[in-house]
Amino acid sequence: MLQRLLAGSLGLCLSLGSAGAFASTIYVSNEKGNSITVIDGETLKVTATVPVGQRPRGITLSHDQKQLYICTSDDNHIEVLDLDSLKVVGTLPSGPDPELFVLAPSGNPLYVANENDNLVTVVDVHTGSVRAEVPVGVEPEGMGISPDGKVLVNTSETTSMAHFIDTQTHQIMANVLVDARPRFAEFTSDGKQVWVSAEVGGTVSVIDAAARKIVHKITFAVPGIRPEALQPVGISITKDRKLAFVALGPANRVAVIDAQTFEVLKYLLVGQRVWHLAFGPGEKVIYSTNGVSNDISVIDVAEQRVVKSVTVGALPWGVAVRD
Amino acid sequence: MKFAFYARVAALAGRPGHSVRRLARRRGAPAPLAAALAVLVAAWAAWSPEAARAAEPLAVPIVYLTVGEKEPPPLSLVEPIITDKGLAGARLGIADNNTTGRFLNQSYALTEVIAPDDKALAARVVALLAEGKRYFVADLHADQLLAVADLPGAKDALFFNIRAQDDRLRTDDCRSNVLQVMPSRAMKADALAQYLMKKRWSHWFLVDGQQPDDLAFVKAVHRAAKRFGAEIVEERPYSYKPEARRSDTGYMQIQGQMTQLTQEVDDYDVLVVSDESDIFGEYLPYRTWDPRPVVGTQGLVPTAWHRSMEQWGGTQLQNRFIASAGHVMVERDYNGWVAVRSVGEAVTRTGQADPASVHAYLVGDEFRLGAFKGEGLTYRRWNQQLRQPILLSSARMLVSVSPQDGYLHQRTPLDTLGYDEPESRCRLN
Numbered sequence: 112m113l114q115r116l117l118a119g120s121l122g123l124c125l126s127l128g129s130a131g132a133f134a135s136t137i138y139v140s141n142e143k144g145n146s147i148t149v150i151d152g153e154t155l156k157v158t159a160t161v162p163v164g165q166r167p168r169g170i171t172l173s174h175d176q177k178q179l180y181i182c183t184s185d186d187n188h189i190e191v192l193d194l195d196s197l198k199v200v201g202t203l204p205s206g207p208d209p210e211l212f213v214l215a216p217s218g219n220p221l222y223v224a225n226e227n228d229n230l231v232t233v234v235d236v237h238t239g240s241v242r243a244e245v246p247v248g249v250e251p252e253g254m255g256i257s258p259d260g261k262v263l264v265n266t267s268e269t270t271s272m273a274h275f276i277d278t279q280t281h282q283i284m285a286n287v288l289v290d291a292r293p294r295f296a297e298f299t300s301d302g303k304q305v306w307v308s309a310e311v312g313g314t315v316s317v318i319d320a321a322a323r324k325i326v327h328k329i330t331f332a333v334p335g336i337r338p339e340a341l342q343p344v345g346i347s348i349t350k351d352r353k354l355a356f357v358a359l360g361p362a363n364r365v366a367v368i369d370a371q372t373f374e375v376l377k378y379l380l381v382g383q384r385v386w387h388l389a390f391g392p393g394e395k396v397i398y399s400t401n402g403v404s405n406d407i408s409v410i411d412v413a414e415q416r417v418v419k420s421v422t423v424g425a426l427p428w429g430v431a432v433r434d
Numbered sequence: 435m436k437f438a439f440y441a442r443v444a445a446l447a448g449r450p451g452h453s454v455r456r457l458a459r460r461r462g463a464p465a466p467l468a469a470a471l472a473v474l475v476a477a478w479a480a481w482s483p484e485a486a487r488a489a490e491p492l493a494v495p496i497v498y499l500t501v502g503e504k505e506p507p508p509l510s511l512v513e514p515i516i517t518d519k520g521l522a523g524a525r526l527g528i529a530d531n532n533t534t535g536r537f538l539n540q541s542y543a544l545t546e547v548i549a550p551d552d553k554a555l556a557a558r559v560v561a562l563l564a565e566g567k568r569y570f571v572a573d574l575h576a577d578q579l580l581a582v583a584d585l586p587g588a589k590d591a592l593f594f595n596i597r598a599q600d601d602r603l604r605t606d607d608c609r610s611n612v613l614q615v616m617p618s619r620a621m622k623a624d625a626l627a628q629y630l631m632k633k634r635w636s637h638w639f640l641v642d643g644q645q646p647d648d649l650a651f652v653k654a655v656h657r658a659a660k661r662f663g664a665e666i667v668e669e670r671p672y673s674y675k676p677e678a679r680r681s682d683t684g685y686m687q688i689q690g691q692m693t694q695l696t697q698e699v700d701d702y703d704v705l706v707v708s709d710e711s712d713i714f715g716e717y718l719p720y721r722t723w724d725p726r727p728v729v730g731t732q733g734l735v736p737t738a739w740h741r742s743m744e745q746w747g748g749t750q751l752q753n754r755f756i757a758s759a760g761h762v763m764v765e766r767d768y769n770g771w772v773a774v775r776s777v778g779e780a781v782t783r784t785g786q787a788d789p790a791s792v793h794a795y796l797v798g799d800e801f802r803l804g805a806f807k808g809e810g811l812t813y814r815r816w817n818q819q820l821r822q823p824i825l826l827s828s829a830r831m832l833v834s835v836s837p838q839d840g841y842l843h844q845r846t847p848l849d850t851l852g853y854d855e856p857e858s859r860c861r862l863n
Contacts, residue, residue: 208753226750227757229533249533250750268747269775269804270534271782286537288782292747292804311802311810339809339846361808 135392136194136433138179139400139407140167141424147181147192148423152391152432155409155421161197164190169211170429173236174218179431180236182209182223189223189234194433203239206232211295213254213263215278222263222278224251231265231274233281243281247274255296255305257320264305266293273307273316275323285323289316295387297346299370308343308357315343315357317373327373329357336362345387349394354412356397358385365399365408367415377415381408389430400427491541494531494787496774497562498524499582500573501555502548506676509716510829514761520573520596521546522759523767527774529758534782542778552578556585563587568789569594571773573766576600576607583609592789592796594773596766601654604817605853608860613776613796614819615769619654621852622736625824625836626706626729627658628850632838635703639726640669641695641718647710651731655706667700674714692721699724706730733828736836739768740827745835748806772805772820779803797863808835814849817860821848 135152140163147167149159164183167190171180179192182205189203189212205212206225209232213222220242223232229249233242248270255264262284263276271293275285290312297306298320305318315329331341342360348370349355355368361384367377382401390397390412399408401420407427409419498521507515524544531542545567549555559570559582568591572579576598583593593612595603599619603612617625630636638659642652659666672695696705696718705722707730709715715732727733741762744752751771755763763771780792780801795801797818802810807823814821826834837847843854 208749226747227753248537249530250747267534268750269530270537271804272534272537274537283537288538291779291802291810311804313810337846342809 137389137391137398137407138170138172138194138431138433139398139423139427140170140181140429141426142166142168142402142428143426144424146424147179148427149197150407150421150423155419157421157423159197160424161192163192163199164188168428169209170431171212171214171221172431172433174214176433180212180214180221182212182429184208184210189221201239203234203236204232204241205234206230206241206244211252211254213256215256216258216260222254222256222265224254224265226250226252226268229267231263231276245276245281245283247276247283248272248286253294253296253307255298255307257298258300258302262320264296264298264307266296266307268292268294268310271309271312273305273318287316287318287323287325289318289325290314290328294344295346297348299348299352300350301352306346306348306355308346310342310344310360313338313341313343315346315368329368329373329375331357331359331362331366331375331378333359333362333364333378336364344385345399347388347390347397349390349412356388356410358388358399360384360386363401365397365410379408379410379415379417381410381417382406382420386428387430389432391432392434398430398432400430402426402428491535491539492781492785492787494535494540494542494569494777494781495545495567496524496528496542496569496571496777497545497547497567498571498573498770499547499555499559500549501552501578502550506711506713507679509679509712509714511679516761516764518759519764520571520766520770522761523596523755523763523770523772524571524774525770526755526758526767527771527778530754530771531774531778534778538782538785540781540787542774544774552581556582559585560587563591568592569777569792571596571770572612573597573770576603579603579612580607580609583612590789592777592793594769594776596769596773600650601853604819605858605860608817608858608862610818610862612818613773613813614817615773615776616765617736617738617822617824618819618852619651620657621819621824623651623654623658624661624851625736626734626826627655627662627664628836628838628841629734629826629834630704630729631662631664632840635727636664637667637702637704638664639696639699639702639705640666641705641707641715642669642671643707643709643711643714643731644671644673645711648708648731651708651710655708655730667702670695672714674709676711676713688717689721692717693723696721697723702726704729705733707732734826734833735828736824736826737765738822738824739763739765740825740832742827742830742832743806743825745832746806746808751806772803772811775805776801776803814855815863816855817853817858818862819852821846823848824851 137150139148147161165185169182181190187207189205190199191201193200205223207227221234231245248267250268253266265274273287290309292311293309295308307316316325317327319326340361345358347356352370355370357366364378383403386400397410406420528544570593572593595614604618705728707715709731719728780795841850843849
């Protein structure tokens, strides 16, 4: 306990000493490296590589931005990394093989997709207890939460559905069939739409969140890239809902999309096998994790241009940014 | 392996009941309580809006067919002897289909037929056709497969071949009611050849088993060598009778035999062994006269599936399979799963369970099955062969996946594997 207090206060001193008003920090999970790479958002220098549990994939910040929750898939739990001390300070139950999760906008609970068990597990981050388990389709993965926290959307990869779950009753309200192997679900900031990427189907379905119907399907085409390689995974949409970014996996591209007209504006060449995306502060930049080339790409949002790449650990997968 | 002739209908139960039973077990609840919970959940499911709209689920019965036979045990003592190859994969496919089906009010069931001989098999299929069964997972040899596919009344049924690798089923003996899930020998030999050429291991020494299946693979290897520019520097037949897998100090004799078999060969890069029944090929690695890798039916092996495969979400399928079957997933299990999932995917997407709709969807442009191979799998229109990447695996590690980068095709690189449309006499669709 004393040790933890000391470590905590030391970390506090350090962060007070170094943090400017707009300093941000980028955290990247390295699936094969069993580590989290910490990058200074201004200098884009790697400041630390933190060893964590086996096969870290999905990562997300706690509501107060003091902790990072990490799906350590092969350890079958979630690790809690204290961001001041950069020490793993605890674990949360998750069920076997957690891959992706989403935090309630209020900061609690955490909704975890358990690929092995066809379940969504609802975990209380304060007590570390499981509040509920919701049976869903085969291989649940993508997790999106409405801005008001009332609706959870989970995608199941082999069932190819987006399940709309009431977060009060933990009951499924609707199932929307999308294209094959849906991997990611993202609500727009106004809560009106859910975007779901289908990796094998090669599309992004835009779902009306109230009607729970697909209103548009975005398709992709890059000259010289075979269609099967265009595999959408991570999605990020700007708060003003003007632009959306979609990571296209082994096509090594991030698509920039007009989020009003759904027209693809541009394909940005990033590293190899691009997985997930996260905006930097003020949505001025967006970062992509490039699994096979062991780096992240830094994309200038206004210019729609890749400005830099930063080498991280082995097989980078998830990314989160602390303001 | 039981030789008894029986047919059994697997549980119709969807997953809600299943997971509640599992939860109850986990918490140490007695079986009657678990059953009561399952009933409660079923009652709840009946109240769901989907159920209210259409009370009767769309039933999709599927039949697994095989003829009981004693398969030779694997030569290696560390390999498990598996007696439900194929069937276990089909069962998991049914469970996965039902997990999806409960959201769509569809229900899948498996009738398992293990016939004692070919005659009984035909009689059983006739009876099942008369009952209205139309989907068959055929874990059969080529002649058995063609015999049931050609039965009167089978014309509008669909048989998914999960076992026979014979190239003739893809080039000449095509049937519009047969879909080939199992990769052909030509696909496998091509997958291996592309990798060897990429490594510039282009000089091959062939050691050919003398069983008909071995010679069929030899033919595919010759074709692949010609196609991809490899040179066969030497070819030796090898006859070996299956003997006891266990024998004290047996290695001493084998060590000498394999050295003798492989000496005085012109310079070569790899030894390609053809031993489909697994009776001597496993003896070759590390015992050759020259220090050379062994590939083919042993050593580095081309296959539709391997337990070492955990790419593209494969971990989930492997874990789910081991939990349900109690053994690792072998190639025929994967094929069984793919066959049942093909039906499920077509029914889910079309909302129809009749074989004409399902067949049209499976060979149409829309069908794309997510099957842990990094891209959607489709069926070739001309011979209804499943297009798929082929794994190249050693006994314990995935080594590569073909097609290899750089082998191009105007349709899809997957069509660089096996008999392409102009090389096949089949024009099914």
